[in-house]
Amino acid sequence: MNGEIAAMLGELAVLYDITGVPFKPRAFERASEAIKCLGLDVRDIYEDGGIEALERIPGVGKGIADRIEEYLRKGRIAELMRMKKALPVDILGITAIEGIGPKTLATLYRSLKIRTIAQLEKAARAGKLASVRGIGVRGQERILRALRYLQRSGGRALPGLLWPQIRSVADTISSWPHVKQVEVVGSFRRMQETIGDIDLLAVSRDTDDTLRRFAALPQVRSVYKHGRHNVLVRLRSDIDADLWVVPEESYGAACIAWTGDKAHNIRLRSIAKKKRCLLDDFGLFKGTRMIAGATERDVYRALGMEWIPPELRRDDGEIEAALEHRIPKLIGYEDVRGDLQVQSDWSDGEQSILKLARAAEAVGLEYIAITDHTKSLTIAHGLDAKRLRKQWAEIDRVQKLVPRVKLLKGSECDIKKDGSLDLDDATLAALDVVGISVHSAMDLPLRAQTERIIRAMEHPQAHILFHPTGRLLGRRAPYPVDMRAIIAAAKRTKTVLEVNADPHRLDLMGEHVRMALEAGVRLAINTDAHHGDQFVNLRWGIGQARRGWARAGDVVNTRRWRDMLKLLK
Numbered sequence: 001m002n003g004e005i006a007a008m009l010g011e012l013a014v015l016y017d018i019t020g021v022p023f024k025p026r027a028f029e030r031a032s033e034a035i036k037c038l039g040l041d042v043r044d045i046y047e048d049g050g051i052e053a054l055e056r057i058p059g060v061g062k063g064i065a066d067r068i069e070e071y072l073r074k075g076r077i078a079e080l081m082r083m084k085k086a087l088p089v090d091i092l093g094i095t096a097i098e099g100i101g102p103k104t105l106a107t108l109y110r111s112l113k114i115r116t117i118a119q120l121e122k123a124a125r126a127g128k129l130a131s132v133r134g135i136g137v138r139g140q141e142r143i144l145r146a147l148r149y150l151q152r153s154g155g156r157a158l159p160g161l162l163w164p165q166i167r168s169v170a171d172t173i174s175s176w177p178h179v180k181q182v183e184v185v186g187s188f189r190r191m192q193e194t195i196g197d198i199d200l201l202a203v204s205r206d207t208d209d210t211l212r213r214f215a216a217l218p219q220v221r222s223v224y225k226h227g228r229h230n231v232l233v234r235l236r237s238d239i240d241a242d243l244w245v246v247p248e249e250s251y252g253a254a255c256i257a258w259t260g261d262k263a264h265n266i267r268l269r270s271i272a273k274k275k276r277c278l279l280d281d282f283g284l285f286k287g288t289r290m291i292a293g294a295t296e297r298d299v300y301r302a303l304g305m306e307w308i309p310p311e312l313r314r315d316d317g318e319i320e321a322a323l324e325h326r327i328p329k330l331i332g333y334e335d336v337r338g339d340l341q342v343q344s345d346w347s348d349g350e351q352s353i354l355k356l357a358r359a360a361e362a363v364g365l366e367y368i369a370i371t372d373h374t375k376s377l378t379i380a381h382g383l384d385a386k387r388l389r390k391q392w393a394e395i396d397r398v399q400k401l402v403p404r405v406k407l408l409k410g411s412e413c414d415i416k417k418d419g420s421l422d423l424d425d426a427t428l429a430a431l432d433v434v435g436i437s438v439h440s441a442m443d444l445p446l447r448a449q450t451e452r453i454i455r456a457m458e459h460p461q462a463h464i465l466f467h468p469t470g471r472l473l474g475r476r477a478p479y480p481v482d483m484r485a486i487i488a489a490a491k492r493t494k495t496v497l498e499v500n501a502d503p504h505r506l507d508l509m510g511e512h513v514r515m516a517l518e519a520g521v522r523l524a525i526n527t528d529a530h531h532g533d534q535f536v537n538l539r540w541g542i543g544q545a546r547r548g549w550a551r552a553g554d555v556v557n558t559r560r561w562r563d564m565l566k567l568l569k
Helices: 002-018 024-037 042-055 063-076 079-088 090-093 102-114 118-127 136-153 157-172 205-216 248-259 262-274 296-302 317-321 353-362 384-399 425-429 445-455 483-493 508-517 532-547 561-566
Strands: 179-185 197-204 218-228 230-235 242-245 279-280 283-286 289-291 338-342 367-370 406-414 433-437 496-500 523-526
Touching: 002 024, 002 079, 002 102, 002 136, 002 157, 002 279, 002 406, 042 063, 042 157, 042 279, 042 283, 063 079, 063 523, 079 425, 090 102, 090 118, 102 118, 118 136, 157 179, 157 197, 157 205, 157 532, 179 248, 179 262, 197 205, 197 248, 205 242, 242 248, 248 262, 248 279, 248 289, 248 296, 262 279, 262 317, 283 296, 289 296, 338 353, 338 406, 338 433, 338 496, 338 523, 353 367, 353 384, 353 532, 384 406, 384 425, 406 561, 445 483, 483 496, 483 508, 508 523, 508 532, 523 532
Parallel strands: 197 242, 338 367, 367 406, 406 433, 496 523
Antiparallel strands: 179 197, 218 230, 230 242, 279 283, 283 289
16 A cells, blocks of 8 residues: 555656646655655554544645545545646656656656657667766666666565555454464565565455455455455555465465475475375375374474475475474574664755654664765765764764664765775774765676775775665666675675665575675675664565575674674774
């Protein structure tokens, strides 16, 4: 639901920008971003507190709250429908392309009358974008690369953005009569970076009633299939959702069948076959007798294995480890104590340091590092050394107001094209936490990009390499970089590698996490938060680390802040 509403408000922002209406574009843009950041489903907020509760969402005033209420009650915003009919532009499709935001789209429409992705691609291939102000030849090439990446990525959804909606649906199912258990399964439970659909599993004493209620949910746009045990629907957020209802004695077996990927499940059934058993969605059977099925642990135990965490179920060594009872104790979803990448409104963040500190306190974080961008990143209002030192005074002031959260002085220091850092050595040495990152010259050849990053990592004050490959899921491919060389350099220079928890990034990738751990490199899991509501995104970074077999001891910010600092070079 949040994604739908944020998208519509974003569309209104662009339409008002194209038509030249002052002030409204930025207001709708702010509201759209705020709703994307929410940890709660907007429908739940409205049902609990009405339109007054909507108005308490940051950036949502009376007029925008009225439009949200209209959508929640009627399933549409009449104003948006009128504007889209008068100006048929594929706003969501085009702005999904890296390098094209609302302002660029408005410029493209005004200068070249571009309304669709096909028209955009045609104009880019014909070289017409190079003459558009603010794009140029390099921007045109970036857009062409982004278009190619978008076509390859297949338009899969980001679980972190869908989570409020998924949680709302699961909680609704749990509240129905007869329902005893509900689990979100499939690729979501494996914490995959992207998902193609939503799979839900329930135990109910009245299967027909539960399936009928699911098909009638207000979030459902259409019903594909209504069978004896499941209902498959299309949600209004344009993703399919499948609910299966099974008997209680089959719940564990069904969870296994619907969680593991195809390769994992084939291996399990092969092991069962060798024991002269049959494993299916309803249980583990010896002849006609069910010998296990009620819980996952029962099934794995009957197969001679220890329980395998869902994030590992992809036939990548976990089967052998479970048979030998050597599955590691993975980092838990409550183990991270602090966040070492947080942006405030001193650069491109949405909130003040005080609001961020209070938000961190509210979710139970023990510390955060304020890591605003540096001066090279002018688009993000980056800080030079003088402004950074002024910020330290503000951090000291806020620390007295929020004593229960330790505020660390940090920076997201830009790596220049030659590998040097964007702050002088004296300033870097005075910081608690220095993150380094690439934001420019992403099209360097692999060798040059790798050498550039390694040179930056060799700086004695470079503590953490933020979002190491620079990817944005579904929008921007990783820049060319030799990750084996980066991991080796991290080990040699004692540089921590970040697992960025932003649902759009999830960078490092799971396989790179595992490579880093095998090399003895430490990790940090950070949200890259630009708003206090984004601290909840830590779960996606933790899930990514778990997919790479990470334990709590592998992650520096599972320690108390003083102990964490001792682990930085």
